[in-house]
Amino acid sequence: MSADDNSTRTNFIRNIIDEDLAAGRNGGRVATRFPPEPNGYLHIGHAKSICLNFGIAQDYNGTCNLRFDDTNPHKENVEFVEAIQRDVHWLGYDWGDRLYYASDYFEQLYELACELIRRGKAYVCDLSPEQIRDYRGTLTRPGKDSPYRDRSVDENLDLFARMRAGEFEDGARILRARIDMASPNMNMRDPAIYRIRRGAVHHQTGEAWCIYPMYDFTHCISDSIEGITHSLCTLEFEDHRPLYDWFLDTLEMECHPRQIEFSRLELQYTVTSKRRLTELVEEGHVEDWDDPRMPTIAGLRRRGYTPASIRDFCERIGVTKSENNVEMGVLENCVREDLNRTAPRRMAVLHPLKVVIENYPEGEVEELEAPNHPQDETMGTRRLPFTRELYIEQDDFREQAPRKFKRLVSGGEVRLRNAYVIRCERVIKDSRGEIVELRCSYDPDTLSKNPEGRKVKGVIHWVSAAHAVEAELRLYDRLFNHPSPAAARDGADYRAHLNPDSLLTLTHCRLESSLANAQPGEHFQFERQGYFCVDPDHSHDRPVFNRTVTLRDSWARIEQQQKEAS
RNA sequence: UGGGGCGUCGCCAAGCGGUAAGGCACUGGGUUUUGAUCUCAGCAUACGCAGGUUCGAAUCCUGCCGCCCCAGCCA
Numbered sequence: 001m002s003a004d005d006n007s008t009r010t011n012f013i014r015n016i017i018d019e020d021l022a023a024g025r026n027g028g029r030v031a032t033r034f035p036p037e038p039n040g041y042l043h044i045g046h047a048k049s050i051c052l053n054f055g056i057a058q059d060y061n062g063t064c065n066l067r068f069d070d071t072n073p074h075k076e077n078v079e080f081v082e083a084i085q086r087d088v089h090w091l092g093y094d095w096g097d098r099l100y101y102a103s104d105y106f107e108q109l110y111e112l113a114c115e116l117i118r119r120g121k122a123y124v125c126d127l128s129p130e131q132i133r134d135y136r137g138t139l140t141r142p143g144k145d146s147p148y149r150d151r152s153v154d155e156n157l158d159l160f161a162r163m164r165a166g167e168f169e170d171g172a173r174i175l176r177a178r179i180d181m182a183s184p185n186m187n188m189r190d191p192a193i194y195r196i197r198r199g200a201v202h203h204q205t206g207e208a209w210c211i212y213p214m215y216d217f218t219h220c221i222s223d224s225i226e227g228i229t230h231s232l233c234t235l236e237f238e239d240h241r242p243l244y245d246w247f248l249d250t251l252e253m254e255c256h257p258r259q260i261e262f263s264r265l266e267l268q269y270t271v272t273s274k275r276r277l278t279e280l281v282e283e284g285h286v287e288d289w290d291d292p293r294m295p296t297i298a299g300l301r302r303r304g305y306t307p308a309s310i311r312d313f314c315e316r317i318g319v320t321k322s323e324n325n326v327e328m329g330v331l332e333n334c335v336r337e338d339l340n341r342t343a344p345r346r347m348a349v350l351h352p353l354k355v356v357i358e359n360y361p362e363g364e365v366e367e368l369e370a371p372n373h374p375q376d377e378t379m380g381t382r383r384l385p386f387t388r389e390l391y392i393e394q395d396d397f398r399e400q401a402p403r404k405f406k407r408l409v410s411g412g413e414v415r416l417r418n419a420y421v422i423r424c425e426r427v428i429k430d431s432r433g434e435i436v437e438l439r440c441s442y443d444p445d446t447l448s449k450n451p452e453g454r455k456v457k458g459v460i461h462w463v464s465a466a467h468a469v470e471a472e473l474r475l476y477d478r479l480f481n482h483p484s485p486a487a488a489r490d491g492a493d494y495r496a497h498l499n500p501d502s503l504l505t506l507t508h509c510r511l512e513s514s515l516a517n518a519q520p521g522e523h524f525q526f527e528r529q530g531y532f533c534v535d536p537d538h539s540h541d542r543p544v545f546n547r548t549v550t551l552r553d554s555w556a557r558i559e560q561q562q563k564e565a566s
Numbered sequence: 567u568g569g570g571g572c573g574u575c576g577c578c579a580a581g582c583g584g585u586a587a588g589g590c591a592c593u594g595g596g597u598u599u600u601g602a603u604c605u606c607a608g609c610a611u612a613c614g615c616a617g618g619u620u621c622g623a624a625u626c627c628u629g630c631c632g633c634c635c636c637a638g639c640c641a
Contacts, residue, residue, distance in 0.1 A: 009579090009580085009588090010580090011579095035641095036641095037640085037641055039640090039641080069641065071640095071641080072640060072641075074640090075640075075641090129638085129639060132639075133637075133638090136637055137568095137637075138568085138637055139567085139568055139569075139636075139637060140567055140568045140569095141568080141637095142568090143637090170639085171639065173639095174639050176639095183569085184568050184569040184570090185568090185569055185570075185636080186568095186569080186636055186637050187636075189637085192638085192639050194639085195639035196639080197639090212639095214638095214639075214640085214641090215640070215641050216641095218641095219641085235570095235571070235572090235634080235635070236634095236635055236636080236641095237635095237641090238570060238571060238635075238636095239569075239570055239571090239635070239636050240636090241570095242570095261571090263571095263572085263634095268577080274641090316578075316579090316589060316590075317578060317579085317589095318578065318579050318580090318589095320572095320578090320579075321571070321572065322571095322572055322573070322578095322579090323571095323572065323573090323633075323634060324577085324578060324579090325577070325578085326577065326578060326590090327576090327577045327578080327590070327591075329577080329590060329591060330577075330578070330589080330590050330591090332590095333589090333590060333591090334590095336602090336603095340602080340603060341603095345600075347600095374598085374599090374600075374602090374603075375603065375604080404601090406601070407601090415599050416599090417599060417600065418599070419599090421599095446599095448599085449599095450599085456599090457601095458599095458601085459598095459599050459600065459601090460600090461600075525600085525602085527600045527602075528600050528601080528602070529600090551600075551601095551602050551603095552601095552602065552603090553601075553602085554601055554602090555601040556601090557601095558601080
C-alpha cells in the first residue's frame with residue numbers, strides 16, 4: 001500500500017494469533033470481520049477497528065469480512081449502509097465478495113433458536129419489560145426465575161412460531177436463553193434473544209420478519225457461520241464473552257471463533273460515541289455527518305485527512321486493553337507527515353494587505369518559476385505572475401517590530417518567497433489610522449540570489465493583486481474546548497463544552513493564480529499557513545478550501561512566550 | 567457492596583526473572599528563499615502503593631489503593 005505499511009507493530013492480539021498459529025489451530029487460517037451496525041457514520045474509533053481487522057487479514061494472508069450487524073430495524077437505514085462501505089473503501093480496504101448482513105442469517109438464526117428450545121435451553125417468557133427488570137435482580141442480589149421458565153418444549157416451540165407469525169403485540173413476549181438467574185454475570189441471567197417488532201420495515205428484509213434476534217445471539221452465530229477465527233471487539237463486551245461461548249457450545253456449533261477484546265479509542269477534544277455524534281448532527285451543532293469538524297471518517301476526509309494518515313495513526317496508537325486518551329497532536333502529526341511529502345506548495349494570503357512596488361514598471365508582468373516542492377524536484381514547477389501591485393499577509397508587517405520579529409517592518413527589508421527582496425518605504429493609513437497600503441521598493445538583483453552586502457532573514461508569501469483568485473477559506477479548530485467533553489469533572493453535558501470558535505470562515509482570501517483550476521479533493525500546502533484541501537462545495541466561480549491543519553509554528557510559540565513574559 | 571477489566575515519562579506504548587524500546591509532545595544546537603521540512607542532542611535510578619520470594623523483580627507471590635465496564639425486549 002504506502003509508506004506506513006512496512007512498519008507494522010505487534011500487539012497482544014497479534015501475539016495471540018501467533019500462538020494459535022504455532023499451536024496449529026484453525027488449520028493455519030486467519031479470518032476476521034468488521035461488524036458495524038448501520039445506525040450512523042463510521043468514526044475514528046471505527047478506523048482503529050477497521051485497520052486492526054483488515055490489517056491482520058492482510059498480514060496473515062487471511063480474510064476480513066464486512067458484515068452489517070443489522071438486527072435493530074428501528075435504528076438502521078441504507079444511507080448508513082452505503083456510507084459505511086464508502087468509508088471502508090476510502091480507508092483503503094477491500095472485502096472482495098465477502099459483504100454480509102446478519103439479516104442474511106435470519107432464517108438460520110430462527111432455526112437455531114428453535115434448536116435451543118428443543119434442547120431445553122430457551123423459553124418464551126410472558127413477563128413485561130418492567131417485570132423482567134425486576135426479576136433480574138441487581139449487581140449484588142441474584143435474580144429469580146421467571147414463572148414461564150419451565151414451559152414444555154412443545155409449548156415454547158408453538159409460542160415462538162406464533163411470535164414469528166405476528167400473533168402477539170410488541171413487548172408481549174420474548175424468547176429467552178435459559179441459563180442462570182443467579183449468575184454473578186448479569187449477562188447470563190436468562191438474556192433475551194428474540195423480541196417482537198411488528199410493523200418495522202427492515203432495510204434488507206423488508207416486512208418479512210416481525211421478530212428480531214438480539215446482538216448476543218446473532219453475533220456469535222454470524223461469526224461461526226462465516227468461519228471467523230478471531231472475533232475482535234471492544235472491552236465492554238468482555239462480560240459478554242461467556243454468553244458468546246455459551247451459545248456456540250450449547251448449540252455445538254462446528255466453528256467456535258475466539259473473541260478477543262481491546263480498548264476503544266478515546267481522542268482528546270472530541271467525542272466518539274455514535275449517540276453523541278448523532279445528536280451533534282440532528283441538533284445542528286455541525287452541518288452534517290461529513291462536517292470537517294466531526295471525527296467521522298467522512299468528516300476527516302472532507303477536512304483533508306488522507307487514508308494513509310489515518311492508517312498511520314491507527315498504527316501508532318497501538319492496540320491494548322488499557323484505557324487511553326490520545327492527544328490530537330498525534331493525529332495531526334500523521335497528516336502533516338503525509339501531506340508534507342505529497343502536497344504541492346502554493347501561496348495564499350488569508351488577510352490581504354496591499355503592497356505597491358513603486359520602482360516596478362506599471363503594467364509589467366513577469367512570470368517567475370517556483371518549485372512545487374522544495375525537497376522533491378519531481379513534483380515540478382509552476383509560474384507565478386509578479387506585478388507592481390501585490391498582496392501580503394497583514395500579520396507579516398509591523399510598524400514596530402517585536403523582538404526576534406524577522407518579517408517586514410517600516411524601512412526594513414524582507415524576501416518575497418520565490419521572488420525579490422523588497423523594502424518598505426512608506427505606510428499609508430486611512431482616516432481611522434488603519435494601515436491600508438504599503439509603498440515599497442524592490443531590489444531587481446535579488447531574484448534567486450542574496451542581496452549584496454547585507455542579510456535578509458525573513459521570507460514572506462505574496463500574490464499578484466491583479467491575478468489573484470479570490471476564495472473562501474474555512475479554518476477549523478477543535479470542536480470542543482475540553483479534553484474530555486463527555487467525561488468532564490464539572491458534570492456538565494458535553495454540549496456545554498462545544499467550542500464556539502471551531503469554524504472561522506474567511507471570505508476574501510487571495511490565492512495565487514495557479515489555484516484557479518483546483519479540483520475538489522486536491523491537497524495543497526499554503527506555504528507558511530498550513531495544509532488545505534478543496535471542499536466539495538468548491539466551484540470555479542466560488543472557490544472554497546478547508547484548512548486541514550496548520551503548519552508547526554515555532555514563531556507563534558515565541559510570540560506567546562514574549563507576551564507572557566511582559 | 568456481586569462479577570469482569572485496567573494501572574510503565576505530559577499523551578500513547580514495548581517489555582513476559584537479568585538490570586526501562588519507540589512514537590507524539592517538550593527543551594537546546596545545526597541546515598534552510600516556508601519561523602515549514604530535514605538533522606543532531608537532551609528528556610522515567612524508575613514501572614499505582616506496601617510487603618515477600620530471588621544473587622537479581624516492571625516482570626513471580628500476598629495485601630492494599632485508584633480508575634473503567636455490567637442491572638436495554640441497544641449494539
